[in-house]
Amino acid sequence: MLHLVRLSILGLIAACGASTDSARSDTSRGPPPPVTADGHDWTRFNVDEWRSGVFSAPTNVTADALPKMQRQQVTLDGTVDASAIYLHNVRVGTAAHDVFFVTTTYGKTLAIDANDGSILWRFTPAGYNQWSGSAQITTATPVADPDRSAIYAASPDGHIQKLSVADGHALWSTAITTLPNREKIASALNFSRGHVVAVTGGYIGDAPPYQGHVAILDAATGQLLRVWNSLCSDRTGLLDPSSCGESDSAIWGRSGAVIDSATGNIFIATGNALWDGRTNWGDAVIELDAGATRILANYTPSNTETLNATDADVGSTSPAIIDASHVIQGGKDGRIRLLDLQAIGGTTPHRGGEAQIVSTPSGSGLFSAPVVWRRSDATWIFAADGGGTAAWTYRSGALTKAWSNSNGGTSPVVAGNLLFVYDTRGVMRVYDPTTGQLAGQLECGSGHWNSPIVVDGRIALPEGNANSHRTTGVLNIWRLP
Numbered sequence: 001m002l003h004l005v006r007l008s009i010l011g012l013i014a015a016c017g018a019s020t021d022s023a024r025s026d027t028s029r030g031p032p033p034p035v036t037a038d039g040h041d042w043t044r045f046n047v048d049e050w051r052s053g054v055f056s057a058p059t060n061v062t063a064d065a066l067p068k069m070q071r072q073q074v075t076l077d078g079t080v081d082a083s084a085i086y087l088h089n090v091r092v093g094t095a096a097h098d099v100f101f102v103t104t105t106y107g108k109t110l111a112i113d114a115n116d117g118s119i120l121w122r123f124t125p126a127g128y129n130q131w132s133g134s135a136q137i138t139t140a141t142p143v144a145d146p147d148r149s150a151i152y153a154a155s156p157d158g159h160i161q162k163l164s165v166a167d168g169h170a171l172w173s174t175a176i177t178t179l180p181n182r183e184k185i186a187s188a189l190n191f192s193r194g195h196v197v198a199v200t201g202g203y204i205g206d207a208p209p210y211q212g213h214v215a216i217l218d219a220a221t222g223q224l225l226r227v228w229n230s231l232c233s234d235r236t237g238l239l240d241p242s243s244c245g246e247s248d249s250a251i252w253g254r255s256g257a258v259i260d261s262a263t264g265n266i267f268i269a270t271g272n273a274l275w276d277g278r279t280n281w282g283d284a285v286i287e288l289d290a291g292a293t294r295i296l297a298n299y300t301p302s303n304t305e306t307l308n309a310t311d312a313d314v315g316s317t318s319p320a321i322i323d324a325s326h327v328i329q330g331g332k333d334g335r336i337r338l339l340d341l342q343a344i345g346g347t348t349p350h351r352g353g354e355a356q357i358v359s360t361p362s363g364s365g366l367f368s369a370p371v372v373w374r375r376s377d378a379t380w381i382f383a384a385d386g387g388g389t390a391a392w393t394y395r396s397g398a399l400t401k402a403w404s405n406s407n408g409g410t411s412p413v414v415a416g417n418l419l420f421v422y423d424t425r426g427v428m429r430v431y432d433p434t435t436g437q438l439a440g441q442l443e444c445g446s447g448h449w450n451s452p453i454v455v456d457g458r459i460a461l462p463e464g465n466a467n468s469h470r471t472t473g474v475l476n477i478w479r480l481p
Contacts, residue, residue: 033115039088045188053371066440078104080462107155172222187256201250208247249273253318264290271315277349302352330366362387384409403436
């Protein structure tokens with residue numbers, strides 16, 4: 001068990017925390033809008049711990065309602081190059097609210113009233129002024145605690161913090177890297193079995209040294225319980241990156257750690273780096289046990305050296321769990337690989353041996369998270385890249401193309417039996433998932449990795465690009481009239 005120095009609660013209150021504006025705003029605005037008493041929560045990126053991207057609860061957003069939805073553009077003091085999460089009917093300050101939570105690229109986390117767009121509170125990490133406006137950023141989506149009293153968020157100083165839903169103050173803050181200006185928290189946070197699961201990657205340019213790793217934290221105390229390093233994997237704990245003979249192997253797909261809800265096992269994909277099938281696992285798909293103590297399955301493409309040399313890593317997206325024995329894995333090389341977990345099981349190194357390979361929607365790199373929609377007729381897979389959106393059905397261990405188009409997008413979601421895909425050029429398209437027929441579209445601003453959530457009669461979509469290094473941004477909220 002690892003022992004890491006954490007900021008004390010008193011230190012956190014003195015050094016950083018939530019603004020006190022929210023306490024005043026509750027009284028100055030008059031009675032708050034009515035909350036959704038029988039609503040539903042959207043607690044993390046792509047809905048659930050295995051990142052299906054499918055929201056099965058009623059949304060009250062139909063194809064007929066789309067043209068009637070009214071957009072509010074909420075001005076934020078930071079860019080959210082990620083997704084929002086949402087909790088309905090939670091107490092903030094002295095009143096109940098439906099709340100969107102977002103984390104900006106420079107680590108501010110904001111609670112936003114879903115009914116009127118007001119900022120209820122904001123958490124600002126202690127070192128904000130040191131990196132604000134610089135290239136040191138985070139693009140991680142926060143995750144909510146199942147008890148709905150706290151959320152977990154990342155900041156560019158390499159910390160994960162637990163924030164009170166009631167007022168945004170930090171309950172604990174823990175570092176998951178010893179070199180935050182090299183090791184970036186890019187991917188969405190996850191939560192499973194009382195643990196917060198986070199991963200690290202690198203920054204643009206892959207400046208060494210850094211190593212992608214998986215960090216497991218105790219949600220109650222913030223203690224760092226376990227680290228699995230994708231390079232020098234025979235070493236446990238946080239590494240001094242310069243002490244490992246290899247660098248890179250970023251874990252940076254939008255989903256980050258994907259968790260099998262049945263077993264708790266953790267799936268990750270790594271970026272460019274050495275692969276030797278022993279202690280260095282660059283350009284690989286890895287299944288770890290729930291405690292991140294051992295490898296249960298592993299895979300790298302047969303041309304792993306070429307991928308590494310040409311910056312065509314498979315780690316540009318995270319694995320997607322199709323069923324108990326199969327995952328799919330995209331990559332920068334324009335391919336989506338169907339992998340049989342039994343064929344790649346164990347610690348024996350596995351190169352190649354894919355069950356099937358198909359093209360990404362446009363043949364370009366896949367940087368988004370696929371949707372896995374399990375239905376009685378088949379399992380449906382949806383993916384979008386910079387030049388297209390496509391659907392496949394999965395039956396009897398094989399993928400079959402169902403439809404495709406030339407409209408690009410970020411990570412799609414299925415909600416209310418509609419497929420929502422944000423095109424970063426400034427439009428969100430809504431499709432019939434099984435036919436690909438356009439059901440409607442919503443105009444918005446441009447973006448990068450942002451993706452929507454659809455819940456309780458609302459659609460929330462941040463816009464903007466982390467690489468612009470702006471300290472302002474916009475959250476679009478569409479509501480039914």
